[in-house]
Amino acid sequence: MRKSILILAIAFVIIGGIITSCQSQADKEKNTGNKVLEAQDNLLSVQQDTTTAYQKFITESENRINSYEKEIANLKVKIDEEKKTEKTKYDKKLTELEKKNNDLKKVITDYKSNQLDNWDKKKNEFRKDLDELGNSIAGFFNND
Numbered sequence: 001m002r003k004s005i006l007i008l009a010i011a012f013v014i015i016g017g018i019i020t021s022c023q024s025q026a027d028k029e030k031n032t033g034n035k036v037l038e039a040q041d042n043l044l045s046v047q048q049d050t051t052t053a054y055q056k057f058i059t060e061s062e063n064r065i066n067s068y069e070k071e072i073a074n075l076k077v078k079i080d081e082e083k084k085t086e087k088t089k090y091d092k093k094l095t096e097l098e099k100k101n102n103d104l105k106k107v108i109t110d111y112k113s114n115q116l117d118n119w120d121k122k123k124n125e126f127r128k129d130l131d132e133l134g135n136s137i138a139g140f141f142n143n144d
Contacts, residue, residue, distance in 0.1 A: 057123055061108045064130050068101050071137050078141075093140065100133050 072094065079090045107126060111119070 054119060057119075058108060058112050061104075061111075061126065061130065064134070065101060065105050065108065068097075068133055068137060072097055072101060075137070075140055090140075097133065097136055097140070100129075100136070104129060104133065 075090075075094055075097075079087055079094060082090060104126070107129075111122070111126070
């Protein structure tokens with residue numbers, strides 16, 4: 001008798017646990033729907049953050065390129081004041097800087113037109129190229 005009461009009690013606990021843990025199909029669908037909506041909201045937020053960062057990068061890069069154009073124009077004025085022998089050497093260096101600046105301008109235009117999937121890597125490479133150009137402009141008369 002004791003054994004059957006024990007078995008009955010265990011069965012009662014198991015059945016009670018199953019009944020209380022079961023959800024209706026409607027509840028399961030509602031919970032799944034909520035999780036899907038939450039995931040979509042998170043994805044949208046990440047996409048907006050990425051888009052904002054991408055646009056900020058494009059704007060900053062365009063501003064740097066424009067400032068480099070102005071610095072190159074200032075270098076042209078300074079070169080005109082140099083001796084003829086020095087002027088030829090500086091004109092060649094300046095032409096290379098203008099080409100690099102124009103190349104970077106084309107790249108940023110491509111980035112603007114075609115948003116990249118792996119733009120973090122490209123962004124780092126582009127920034128490195130921008131920094132190199134900036135250093136070349138800054139040290140134009142020092143790097144003979």
